Amino acid sequence: MWDNDDRCYGGSRAGDLGVGTVYAVKMRFSAVAWVAAVLLGCASAWGFVSIHERGLWPADWPKTLEPCRGQAKTFEIGTGVRENVYEISFRTPEEFDRVWPTILQLKSAGAPLRVRSIEARSATSDDLFPNDKPVVRIYTPVYGSSAQRPGGRMLPVGPPWPESVKLANGSLPEYVVISEDGMAWGPAIGEVSTGFRHRARIEVELVADGEIIDFNRIMVPPGTSILDYRRLYEGQTGGAWYVSSRGKPDNAGTMDSPWDLSSALAGQQRIRPGDTVYLLEGVYRRRPNDLYEVRLHGAAGNPIHIRPAARHRVQIDGGLSVRSPSAYLYIRDLEIFVSEPLPAKPVGAGSNPRGLNRPAGGLLLFGGHHCKYINLVIHHCNQGISCWEDEVNPEIYGCILYANGWEGVDRGHGHCIYTQNDQGVKTISNCIMTCPYEGSYTVYAYGSEQAHVSNYLFAENICYGRGPFLVGGGRPSRGIRVCGNWLYGVEMKIGYSAPYNEDCEIRDNIAVNGKVETSRYRDVIWEDNLILPTPDTPRTEYGKFLLLPNRYDWNRAHLAIFNWGAFGLVSVEVGGFMDDADTAELYDPEDLPGNPVAKVLCHRGAIRVPVRDEFTVFVVKITRR
Numbered sequence: 001m002w003d004n005d006d007r008c009y010g011g012s013r014a015g016d017l018g019v020g021t022v023y024a025v026k027m028r029f030s031a032v033a034w035v036a037a038v039l040l041g042c043a044s045a046w047g048f049v050s051i052h053e054r055g056l057w058p059a060d061w062p063k064t065l066e067p068c069r070g071q072a073k074t075f076e077i078g079t080g081v082r083e084n085v086y087e088i089s090f091r092t093p094e095e096f097d098r099v100w101p102t103i104l105q106l107k108s109a110g111a112p113l114r115v116r117s118i119e120a121r122s123a124t125s126d127d128l129f130p131n132d133k134p135v136v137r138i139y140t141p142v143y144g145s146s147a148q149r150p151g152g153r154m155l156p157v158g159p160p161w162p163e164s165v166k167l168a169n170g171s172l173p174e175y176v177v178i179s180e181d182g183m184a185w186g187p188a189i190g191e192v193s194t195g196f197r198h199r200a201r202i203e204v205e206l207v208a209d210g211e212i213i214d215f216n217r218i219m220v221p222p223g224t225s226i227l228d229y230r231r232l233y234e235g236q237t238g239g240a241w242y243v244s245s246r247g248k249p250d251n252a253g254t255m256d257s258p259w260d261l262s263s264a265l266a267g268q269q270r271i272r273p274g275d276t277v278y279l280l281e282g283v284y285r286r287r288p289n290d291l292y293e294v295r296l297h298g299a300a301g302n303p304i305h306i307r308p309a310a311r312h313r314v315q316i317d318g319g320l321s322v323r324s325p326s327a328y329l330y331i332r333d334l335e336i337f338v339s340e341p342l343p344a345k346p347v348g349a350g351s352n353p354r355g356l357n358r359p360a361g362g363l364l365l366f367g368g369h370h371c372k373y374i375n376l377v378i379h380h381c382n383q384g385i386s387c388w389e390d391e392v393n394p395e396i397y398g399c400i401l402y403a404n405g406w407e408g409v410d411r412g413h414g415h416c417i418y419t420q421n422d423q424g425v426k427t428i429s430n431c432i433m434t435c436p437y438e439g440s441y442t443v444y445a446y447g448s449e450q451a452h453v454s455n456y457l458f459a460e461n462i463c464y465g466r467g468p469f470l471v472g473g474g475r476p477s478r479g480i481r482v483c484g485n486w487l488y489g490v491e492m493k494i495g496y497s498a499p500y501n502e503d504c505e506i507r508d509n510i511a512v513n514g515k516v517e518t519s520r521y522r523d524v525i526w527e528d529n530l531i532l533p534t535p536d537t538p539r540t541e542y543g544k545f546l547l548l549p550n551r552y553d554w555n556r557a558h559l560a561i562f563n564w565g566a567f568g569l570v571s572v573e574v575g576g577f578m579d580d581a582d583t584a585e586l587y588d589p590e591d592l593p594g595n596p597v598a599k600v601l602c603h604r605g606a607i608r609v610p611v612r613d614e615f616t617v618f619v620v621k622i623t624r625r
Contacts, residue, residue: 048076048077048078048079049075049076049077049078049079049128050075050076051073051074051075051076052073052074052076053073054069054070054072054073054074055068055069055070055071055072055073055074055086055088056069056074056086057069057074057084057086057138057140058143061106062102062105062106064098064099064102065088065099065102065103068088068099071088071089071090071091072086072087072088072089073086073087074086074087075087075128076142078196080196080197081175081196081197081198081199082142082145082147082157082196082197082198082199083139083140083141083142083198083199084139084140084141084142084143084199085129085137085138085139085140086137086138086140087129087135087136087137087138088103088135088136088137088138089133089134089135090134090135090136090212090213091212092212093211093212093213093214093551093552093554094551095212096134096136096212096213097554098576100136100218100219100554101219101579101624103136103138103204104204104219104221104624106138106202106204107202107203107204108171108172108201108202108203109171110170110171110172110201110225111171111172111174111201111202111203111204111225112203112224112225112226112227113203113204113205113206113220113224113225113226113227114203114204114205114206114226114227114229115205115206115208115215115226115227115228115229116131116205116206116207116208116229117131117207117208117209117229117238118131118132118133118134118207118208118209118238119131119132131207133207133209134207134208134209134211134212134213135206135207135213136204136205136206136207136213137204137205137207138202138203138204138205139199139202139203139204139205140199140202141157141158141159141198141199141200141202142157142198142199143157144157145157147178147196147198148178148182149178149182149195150182151182152178152181152182152183153182153183153184155178155184155185157198158185158200161176161185161200162184162185164184164185164186165185165186165187165200166187167187171201172200172201173187173188173200173201174188174199174200174201174203175187175188175197175198175199175200176188176197176198176200177195177196177197177198178195185198187200209238210238210274210276210305211303214552218554219554219555219622219623219624221624238274238275238276239272239274239275239276240275240276240277240278241253241254241259241264241269241271241275241276241277241278242254242255242258242259242277242278242279242280242309243258243259243260243261243264243277243278243279243280244258244259244260244279244280244282245261245280245282245283245284245285246258246282247259247260247261248260249262249263249268249269253269253270255278255280255309258280261279261284261292262286262292262293264277265277265292265293265294265295265296265306265320266292266293266294266295267295267296267297271296271304272304273297273298273299273302273303273304273328274298274299274302274303274304275304275305276304276305276306276307277304277305277306277307278307278308278309278312279306279307279308279309279312279314279334280308280309280312280314281308281309281312281313281314282314282315283315283317284314284315284316284317284318285316285317285318285339286318287318287359288359290317290318290319290338290359290360290361291318291319291320291321291360291361291364292316292318292319292320292321293321293323294306294320294321294322294323294326294329294331294368295323295324295325295326296326296329297325297326297327297328297329298327298328298329298330299327299328300328300370302328303328303329303330303372304328304329304330305330305332306329306330306331306332306334307330307331307332307333307334308333308334313335313593314333314334314335315334315335315336315337316334316335316336316337317337317338317339317361318336318338318359318361319336319338319359319360319361319362319363319364319381320336320363320364321364321366322363322364322365322366322367322368322371322391323366323367323368324366324367324368324390325367326367326368326369326371327368327369327370327371328369328370328371329368329371329372330371330372330374331371331372331373331374331376332372332373332374332375332376332552333374333375333376333553334376334377335376335377335378335379336361336362336363336376336377336378336379336381337361337378337379337380337381338358338359338360338361338380338381338382339380340357340358340359341358342358342380342406342407343355343356343357343406346407346408346409347406347407347408347409348408348409349408349409349410350408350410350413351413353408353413356382356406358382359382360381360382360383361380361381361382362378362381362382362383362384362385362386362404363376363378363384363385363386364385364386365385365386365387365388365391365394366388366390366391367390367391368391368392368394369391369392369393370392370393370394371391371394371395372394372395372397373385373394373395373396373397373399374395374397374398374399374552375397375398375399375550375552375553375556376398376399376400377399377400377592378399378400378401378404379400379401379402379403379404379590380403380404381404381414382404382405382406382413382414383404383405383414383415383418384399384401384404384414384415384416384417384433385399385401385416385417385418385419386417386418386419387417387418387419387420387421387426388419388420389420389421389422389423389451389452391426392423392424393424393425393426394426394427395427395428395429396417396426396427396428396429396431397427397428397429397430397431397551397552398429398430398431398550398551398552398553398556398558399431399432400431400432400433400589400590400592400619401416401417401431401432401433401434401442402416402432402433402434402435402436402589402590403436403590404416404435404436404440405435405436405437405440406437407437408439410439411437411438411439412435412436412437412438412439412440412466413437413439413440414440415435415440415441415442415443415444415467416431416433416434416435416440416441416442416443416444416467417431417433417442417443417444417445418441418444418446419443419444419445419456420445420446420447420451420452420453420473421445421452421453421454421455421456422452422454422455423455424455425455425456425457425479426455426456426457427456427457427459428443428456428457428458428459428461429457429458429459429460429461430459430460430461430548430550430551430558431461431462432461432462432463432558432589432617432619433461433462433463433464433467434463434464434465434466434467434590435465435466435467436466437466438466440466440467441467441468441469441470442463442467442468442469442490443458443461443463443469443470443471444470445470445471445472445473446470446472446473446496447473447474447475448473448474448475449473449474449475450474450475451473451474451475452475453471453472453473453475453477454477454478454479454480455478455479455480456471456479456480456481456482457481457483458471458481458482458483458485459481459482459483459484459485460483460484460485460546460548461485461486462485462486462546462558462560462617463485463486463487463488463490464487464488464489464490464615464617465488465489465490466489466490467490468490468491468492468493469485469487469490469491469492469493470492470493470496471493471494471495472493472494472495472496472497472498472501472519473496473497473498474496474497474498475498476498476499476500476501476502477495477498477501477502477504478501478502478503479502479503480494480501480503480504480505481504481505481507482494482504482505482506482507482509483505483506483507483508483509484507484508484509485509485510486509486510486511486546486560487509487510487511487512487514487516488511488512488513488514488560488562488614488615489512489513489514489615490511490514491511491514491515491516492509492511492514492515492516492517493516493517493519494506494516494517494518494519494521495517495518495519495520495521496519498520499520500520500521500522501519501520501521501522502521502522502523503521503522503523503524503525504518504521504523504524504525505524505525506518506524506525506526506527506529507525507526507527507528507529508527508528508529509529509530510529510530510531510544510546510562511529511530511531511532511533512532512562512614512615513532513533513534513535514533515531515533516529516531539564541564542564542565542567543561543562543563543564543565543567543570544561544562545559545560545561545562545570545572545609546558546559546560546561547559547572547573547574547575547577547620549577554622555621555622555623555624556619556620556621556622557577557619557620557622558589558617558618558619558620559572559586559609559617559618559619559620560615560616560617560618561609561611561615561616561617562614562615563611563613563614563615563616564614567611568610568611568612569608569609569610569611570608570609570611571606571607571608571609572606572607572608572609573605573606574602574605574606574607575605577622578602578607578622579602579624579625580602580603580604580605580625581601581602581603581625582601582602582622582623582624582625583599583600583601583602583622583623583625584599584600584601584602584607584620584621584622585598585599585620585621585622585623586598586599586600586609586618586619586620587618587619587620587621588618588619589617589618589619592619596621597610597618598610
């Protein structure tokens with residue numbers, strides 16, 4: 001993947017080995033004091049916690065977790081309960097995504113998943129688990145130990161546990177205790193007056209920050225019980241608010257009393273940096289003003305998120321208009337469209353013809369700073385995305401744009417993305433784009449002699465069908481980078497009518513049945529591009545595939561395939577994106593709500609994808625085993 005500094009996104013190395021520390025803690029961890037020895041005393045009042053600055057989990061746990069040992073802590077707890085807690089901290093989403101499926105495999109069947117939010121830690125806080133950074137905690141039995149009541153048997157601490165400890169539904173209890181006669185284990189039900197409660201099942205707890213660990217995008221197996229302790233109340237950093245198509249501006253902003261969309265996006269509610277606004281399922285529509293104005297201001301490292309509630313489909317019938325002072329705002333996973341039909345016949349010439357008679361819709365970016373627009377689906381609007389000069393340093397990522405524009409008597413009008421830029425860098429990456437009409441463009445980065453078309457990164461976009469890819473105008477351009485894009489039937493032109501341009505970098509692109517040209521650039525970097533400009537150009541390989549895992553949704557990817565060998569099935573190597581026995585559902589990008597085109601299993605690090613034509617593109621959704 002590309003970023004603005006030409007660095008690849010990846011995980012960090014594990015930290016160094018630390019030393020162990022021993023705490024004496026009062027029951028329920030209400031007070032903490034440094035001591036030099038383990039204190040047992042009266043087990044019902046005092047106990048011990050030994051902390052090691054390394055993950056000391058069993059050696060037979062999956063090898064995937066080995067790189068995490070150095071960035072983990074081990075808590076050996078004996079405070080009325082006996083258990084070990086392994087806390088793994090994460091510094092990037094990629095680190096977390098890599099090991100989350102493995103951690104899920106450790107959780108005992110029937111055990112709940114606990115979720116907490118990041119909380120500010122006060123200077124006087126003495127909490128053992130402060131929840132001040134994104135971590136995963138794995139609560140386990142004390143492996144390899146044993147326990148005994150006076151006069152009873154020495155009982156090994158499981159697993160495996162005897163059948164006698166299981167609950168009526170066959171699952172393990174959270175804790176077990178030794179029976180009164182000291183001869184067997186039994187489930188710990190209610191309060192235990194004497195002796196330790198010993199953890200029986202493995203449980204997992206997430207401390208989610210919405211960025212590195214984003215609970216709303218991770219995979220959770222169906223039927224999993226979720227205990228959600230995230231703080232959702234007014235005045236707390238990282239709060240969650242709810243919006244409904246039937247909400248009202250004077251409601252409380254909760255799931256049971258949601259706001260309306262207009263007042264929430266316009267900055268008229270108490271939304272603060274770090275908050276998330278969840279849109280509940282439904283179609284959000286208003287007329288005659290079809291555009292919802294967005295004026296929300298997050299902060300660096302503490303953005304505001306606008307997104308659907310988990311597993312809710314949200315459709316904006318109209319569009320969004322992002323205005324100043326919007327900043328550090330992430331809008332994601334929405335569908336934007338216009339329901340009014342297009343005219344049955346071509347309308348008049350020009351950009352504002354009579355007879356069109358429908359709202360424009362789309363995503364209009366007029367004045368945001370450092371905002372991200374992620375995994376949006378935009379279709380049947382007069383234009384998909386309009387991104388103008390005053391929108392500074394945006395990222396448009398993972399969006400799908402199709403069926404936008406209209407047909408005039410002169411040509412097609414409206415584009416997937418129309419954009420201009422001067423200061424900062426506009427990043428447009430991992431998008432899928434196609435146009436329905438000749439004359440429309442997939443990318444139209446264009447301006448007259450008075451406008452600027454400079455400082456762009458176009459990376460790993462997939463453009464097909466109709467719609468040229470243009471970056472240039474009447475004024476000299478500079479700072480243009482076009483890297484890793486795949487084009488099929490789409491011409492790319494870098495530079496237009498300006499008498500000269502400064503610098504561009506054209507690298508690792510593939511264009512089939514279309515040319516790639518640069519025009520009047522003083523400094524051109526051209527490396528590793530594959531151009532097959534016509535159907536008659538010889539294909540020297542059987543095919544190529546491009547699998548692009550999504551940076552913001554680890555269960556999603558975009559897949560493009562050139563099938564020059566005319567195979568019915570193409571083997572696609574998935575690398576670390578999927579594990580064997582994971583299922584990939586392949587969707588037509590222009591029919592994401594519909595049924596998948598195919599479902600395929602990962603086997604030996606690859607999936608076998610059914611294809612018919614020379615070029616195919618899919619949205620891939622993963623179900624983890």
